[in-house]
Amino acid sequence: MDLVVLQNWLDNASFAVLFVTMLIYWGGAAFPGIPYLPALGTSGMAIANMCIACLLGARWWEAGYFPLSNLYESLFFLTWGITAIHLIAENMSRSRLVGVATAPVAMGITAFATMTLPAPMQSAEPLVPALKSNWLMMHVSVMMLSYAALMVGSLLAIAFLVVTRGQNIELRGSSIGTGSFRSANYQLRRSGVEVVRETSPQSATPLFIARADAGVDLNGSAKTAVLNKVETKPTQKVDRAEPLSPQRLSLVETLDNISYRVIGLGFPLLTIGIIAGAVWANEAWGSYWSWDPKETWALITWLVFAAYLHARITRGWQGRRPAILAATGFAVVWVCYLGVNLLGKGLHSYGWFF
Template identity: 60%
Template sequence: MNTASLVNFQQLLDNTSFGILLVATLLYWVSVAFRRLPLVHELGSAAATIAALTTAGLLGARWLETGHFPISNFYESLFFLCWCVLAVHLAAEQFSRQRLVGAFTMPVALGLAAFASLVLPESMQEGGGLVPALKSNWLMMHVSVIVLSYAALMVGSLVAIAYLVVTRGQEALELRGSSVGTGSFQRAESSGMATLAIAQPLNFLEQAPLPIADAPALRRSSLAETLDNVSYRLIGLGFPLLTVGIIAGAVWANEAWGSYWSWDPKETWSLITWFIYAAYLHARLTQSWQGKRPAILAAVGFVAVWVTYLGVNFLAQGLHSYGWLS
């Protein structure tokens, strides 16, 4: 396949990925709004999987065209992050079995694809050779790990935001931590004659029948527990990846620029993001924080990731100028 054919194939996959992500987002929203339509959720998951495959095909075609791993400019970085978000989303959905996850993660993937396809000028979408500073084996190591960490932290934070939505107005909900910060929900609800204590929702269902009036409360409690655990695990995955990516970037910076750290805007914000998620994990592991407090901290981290990845590209031009927007 020649270069022109590869470019046309990329444009086709670009448009296809955007269209499928739009459909997937709508399907997930419909599945949440109409819970009695399980087939809609399955269609949403299928659409997300197809979008991941088409995005991977786009990146593969760009790799063949340019001869290097497709993360050398902002367009490639956006689609690589989109693919990572989709991959982490599918893994989280498989683990949690909750349709609510996609309702929060699909709009982010759609936004990344839309920004790359519709906002970036054509000059920034074109593939090409590497600039001298990027001709290093550290390119794949540093950028790919950093972007993957962003995806894990984003999805983990979005699941935490979903937790906040599920538990809004539920002041009686209390989380009592375990040694790893993923303990069970314990909630007491008084209903005149008796008090219902829910410590282990699934086990409780096996032990005694639940009054119909309390079934929605049990479902919400079980859903909240699942979201809290998934969020914690994803952030626990993304944080070490972010750490490794920052260290790899420092080593590469020393080779390229003669300094491990230059307080470049992206470097500074990556450090701020690192401290936010370090505080999140510290609070969960040592202070037994669970529920709303760490979820709020994760939501702050979500904003910090976006500022690190995208915001500094509008605010200032630094050493990471290959992705700067004028």
């Protein structure tokens, strides 16, 4: 079979498999009782990953260099990275909700590369002199893998925000320990406790009184009433915390934890990729850093996720606040990866729109 025909078959097959896989994951989320859907979704992502790997391998064989020289190859390598990170995250979390978030993004990237890019941008061409370097594989592949990991981690954070919409949940400390530093409010909600805030008539200090039915809490001990004093202004106000189901709370904690771990994988890769790019830039252009738009946005991306990890590790943030920061990072990664390239500005440019 001709390599061009094989590549066309593989990219269309990748799109078709990812489209069906997306529907399978969405169907599994809407109808969780249907058997075999989770296994079919995982199998679909694995098949798409292998199809894309074969596509990139065929182009590598045909062109004689690592297939990361144009936008078409870059998009498929990114999709391969997303499907690979997805399989890792899904295996870690044992949750099929990961595919609900990642499958449509992987499918959309594949559709854009296959159906939108013009034929000249899809064909392999000889490398320009600046790209004829071993740094092409060392720098670009690491950057693309970091983008894939950061995107998956950010998508899981977005899924966390969707699942916890309208709920003020704090998971303080669970990403770096066993959860002993979680806020008392989270512990009460997780135990299905109704929290009532009342003002003592003899004092200006309100009381938080937690009442629970007979049962067992997370640590295996009997539920008991808890009394915490908090200094606030004297008011007659009642706050009722809506209990969350154990299944939903377990899912929330899993999404939060896996998002943190995947971003923790992508951030070192991004750091290594930026350093490798600086060394390559000095070799090719005589300067480690020139404030090219791509370099500037790579630095912005690094700072956003550095702030996320700092907030999680040093400040002990968990829950919605770091998830919002990670969701912002999803948009920043796309601007860094694709936005500045398609504008045709700077040294890193695909030059298609302008």
